[in-house]
Amino acid sequence: MTNTVAKSSRTILCPTDFSVASTQALLHAAGQCGGNAELIVLHIGASGSGDHGTMLKEHLHNFSGYSDLLSGYGCRVRFAVEYGTPSAAIIEYAEKADADLIVMGSHGASDFRRLLVGSTAEAVMRQATRPVLVLRSPKRDGEKTSHQKEQTEVLTNSND
Template structure:
């Protein structure tokens, strides 16, 4: 199988930085196109009328966070060619799979928080979900990767 399109799933965590490093390095080695996805998770939306935060303002804040994070990663890893940016709104587990299929990705690269035990049971594992539901290979950068 050839890997011509690599989709890197990120968020604002340090775990995503490790995944981005691995994904960009792999794309360089394989001369593959890169897509970077930051899902705007509406479940994290904060609306507080007492503080004057409306739904529209909260949506804008979440989208700005996504754009800023992608921008930071792209500034750190420039010179690798055109990078396709995706900022869909929805649940990360659904949107990562959807964008990978729509874009025609050959591989998904993502990080993991490395939770275990009760923490993983209570919060679930996005990486585990993607591994189980993706129809393409998934590379997961471990939390302790150097």
């Protein structure tokens, strides 16, 4: 006889590249947290691109800014760094963390075929077995980030 333990809380995975679009998605994800939900903020570093120790210090610095932003949302927050191809690493981490939802921002600024969704977001939407919510921000990097709710385009996959 096998005993299974029911999952006691909701886990939301929010990948970030520290862009304006990622920050807006993170704030949206934090707004979806309630009660004993956990928000995992995941950054994917490029493997083989420099000293991981130095890069980790930079990521921790960026995470500290997110910590201040998220302090008023009342959800548990965990920060994580993985290395590899962004879409594959996000999908693998979502499985490992048993995420209930992946929320990510999209720049939507690559070629015409990926005008609405960036290539990483598109790959995650197509390949993830977890539900994915992509928020395409109307703001572009370099513009001032407002922490008020803004109109964004929301795209979801139908994976369960």
